[in-house]
Amino acid sequence: EDQVTQSPEALRLQEGESSSLNCSYTVSGLRGLFWYRQDPGKGPEFLFTLYSAGEEKEKERLKATLTKKESFLHITAPKPEDSATYLCAVQGGAQKLVFGQGTRLTINP
Amino acid sequence: DAGVIQSPRHEVTEMGQEVTLRCKPISGHDYLFWYRQTMMRGLELLIYFNNNVPIDDSGMPEDRFSAKMPNASFSTLKIQPSEPRDSAVYFCASGRDTNTEAFFGQGTRLTVV
Numbered sequence: 490e491d492q493v494t495q496s497p498e499a500l501r502l503q504e505g506e507s508s509s510l511n512c513s514y515t516v517s518g519l520r521g522l523f524w525y526r527q528d529p530g531k532g533p534e535f536l537f538t539l540y541s542a543g544e545e546k547e548k549e550r551l552k553a554t555l556t557k558k559e560s561f562l563h564i565t566a567p568k569p570e571d572s573a574t575y576l577c578a579v580q581g582g583a584q585k586l587v588f589g590q591g592t593r594l595t596i597n598p
Numbered sequence: 599d600a601g602v603i604q605s606p607r608h609e610v611t612e613m614g615q616e617v618t619l620r621c622k623p624i625s626g627h628d629y630l631f632w633y634r635q636t637m638m639r640g641l642e643l644l645i646y647f648n649n650n651v652p653i654d655d656s657g658m659p660e661d662r663f664s665a666k667m668p669n670a671s672f673s674t675l676k677i678q679p680s681e682p683r684d685s686a687v688y689f690c691a692s693g694r695d696t697n698t699e700a701f702f703g704q705g706t707r708l709t710v711v
Contacts, residue, residue, distance in 0.1 A: 521697045532602075532689050532702030574656070576641065584696045585654055586631075588641040 491516045491581045493589035500596045504567050510592045512560040512577030522560050523586065524553050525576040533576055536562075567596045602703035604690050610709045616678040619706045622671055623692030632665055632675050633689040633701055641689070646696075647673065680710045 494513045502508055514522065521540050525533035537546045541553040546553050550571060552563045562575055574593045578586040603622040610612045611617050631646040645655040650667045658665070660691055662681070667673040687707050691700040 523699070525702075530704075532691070532705050532711065535699035535701065538697075538699060567604050578641075580697050583654075585657075586700070587643075589638045 490586075491579055491583065491587040493577055493579055493587055494577075495553075495577050495589035495592050497592060498590065499593040500594070502564075502567055504568060504596055504598050507563070507565045507567070508525065509564070510562040510575055510594070512556060512562070512589055514560070514577075514579045515558075516579045516581035518582040520580045520582070520584070522555055523578040523580070524560070524562055525578065527574045527576055527591070534573075564594070569596045570598050574595045599615075602690055602692050602701055602707050602709070604688075604703035607704060607705060608709075610711065611680055613681055613710055614679045615710075616676065617680045617684075617708060617710075619675040619688050619708070621673045621675070621690030621703060623690070624701055625671065627692035628697075629693045629696060630667060630673050631691040631693070632673070633702075634690065635687045635689060635705070644659045644675070644678070677708075680682055680708075682710045685709050 492515045496511045521538050523538050527533045537553040542557045544555050550565050554561050566592040572595050573589040576591045578588040580586050605620045632644040635641045638703050644657045645665045647667045665675045687705045689702050689705045692703040693700040
């Protein structure tokens with residue numbers, strides 16, 4: 490069974506303090522690993538898809554990386570507007586996305 | 599494009615009543631997904647359609663849940679009869695493929711009392 494574990498559950502940072510969020514996964518035949526951002530009261534918003542180990546993608550202050558067992562979402566010099574819940578999901582042979590519980594990120598000004 | 603549109607945004611109903619949630623996917627997207635989100639279980643896939651045909655409904659919790667997609671621009675998720683444990687936020691999402699990004703609606707917050 491495909492599984493995703495995200496850590497930490499919650500993270501508080503000061504504005505400008507860089508850090509990383511972790512997504513560990515087990516999947517039968519990885520077809521893709523997805524990162525989403527979710528703001529309170531809204532639906533998840535797509536950030537990145539990674540398809541193979543070694544792949545990296547960047548968007549503004551965010552960079553996602555992938556190994557055979559985990560993915561990291563690195564956030565560099567975050568701003569308060571980066572506060573949100575970040576969700577990781579994997580797609581395996583069954584073709585459906587399995588989501589982790591998310592990391593709730595708070596950036597204090 | 600207006601994105602994925604869900605209605606209603608909020609629904610409060612009494613136990614035993616029928617509840618119907620509605621979704622309009624993004625035009626041109628062949629895949630439509632229904633998810634449920636709770637604090638305890640996170641985001642779970644209930645069912646997904648490809649070209650209006652249900653492909654995988656293994657996430658539908660019980661026979662009380664049913665979903666239809668009569669055409670490419672409309673889908674419903676029905677719960678009959680509803681129970682308090684069905685209280686959750688229900689999301690609809692659409693996409694061009696299963697392994698590309700899915701676009702989520704704003705969700706319907708369902709409360710069954």
